[in-house]
Amino acid sequence: MTQTTVKFQPVLDEIVATLRPQLGQGGTVASYIPALARVDARQFGIALRTCAGEEAGAGDCQTPFSIQSVSKLFTLTLAMQRMGDALWERIGREPSGNPFNSLVQLENEQGKPRNPFINAGAIAVADRLVSQAAASGGGSGNPKADILALMASLCGEPIGFDDEVAQSEADTGFRNIALANFMKSFGKIDNDVATVLDTYFHQCSLRMSCRQLARAAAFLCRDGAHPKDGEPEVTGERQTRRINALMLTCGTYDAAGDVAFSIGLPCKSGVGGGIVAVVPDTLTLCVWSPALDATGNSLLGMKALEMFVARTGLSVF
Secondary structure, eight states: OOGGGOOHHHHHHHHHHHHGGGTTSSOBOOOSSHHHHTSOSOOOEEEEEETTSOEEEEESTTOOEEOGGGHHHHHHHHHHHHHGGGGGGSOOOSOOOSOTTOSHHHHHTTTOOSOTTSHHHHHHHHHHHHHHHHTTSSSOSOHHHHHHHHHHHHHTSOOEEOHHHHHHHHHHOHHHHHHHHHHHHTTOOOSOHHHHHHHHHHHHTEEEOHHHHHHHGGGGGTTTOOSSTTSOOSSOHHHHHHHHHHHHHHTTGGGHHHHHHHTOSOEEEOTTSEEEEEETTTEEEEEEOSOBOTTSSBHHHHHHHHHHHHHHOOOOO
């Protein structure tokens, strides 16, 4: 089934109608971040944007939520724009096979994170962004402002941080603090740890809706071309292919193999319940439901993606 034969809005409407009775019936919201523990689990949204700029959405697709680790996709993009292949000198590109906040693997590999989508890897990316901002490498001199500028450019509208979530993460993020200091002890973090973590906690607190995330990620289905025609490309075709590859192999924590098997799309998830998926040369899709499964991925979000690929036939395989 090709894009031209699929009417996407009815597909999204059917997915919402099918899954809505299951809201609140399984999974748990992320409780280790107090500001997220209060989120109502009985919410579900889905939205997509095609390469041609057509959009469709259903359910709570306009409701902003904390995108959490989905932000790692965009900070990686920013770092690749600024540094190119030099970024990989301190960050690997292999699946971890361990929980996203594991310390064990980091010690065994002397402070070099397995990939940019686990917490240690994203903190290392944040360190690079702090360094690049300090060097005024085309940015504002403020990494948090650079992240907001990128997101606003991709969405075509202002995007902001949820300061309560950022503070909540800073107050309770003891394992992330340990990861950053551990990497610092191996000489793999250049900047002040508190400054790096402030950038990391704020990127995770970005508030966006499914519609906004589907639009922001649209460059990944357009070989790096900006979601808005006429704007400079976001990433080159080669870089875009590599980001999608990392999403497929590393984007859903230690469930990436199962996601590739059951869904067959590059995905990046977050413990806020959001998941962004890419069908290269066709569309980007975002689902959101706050209740998570045992691997930290949205329970109904994963079901929705399986339903979407089953009904449309869209897959990278």
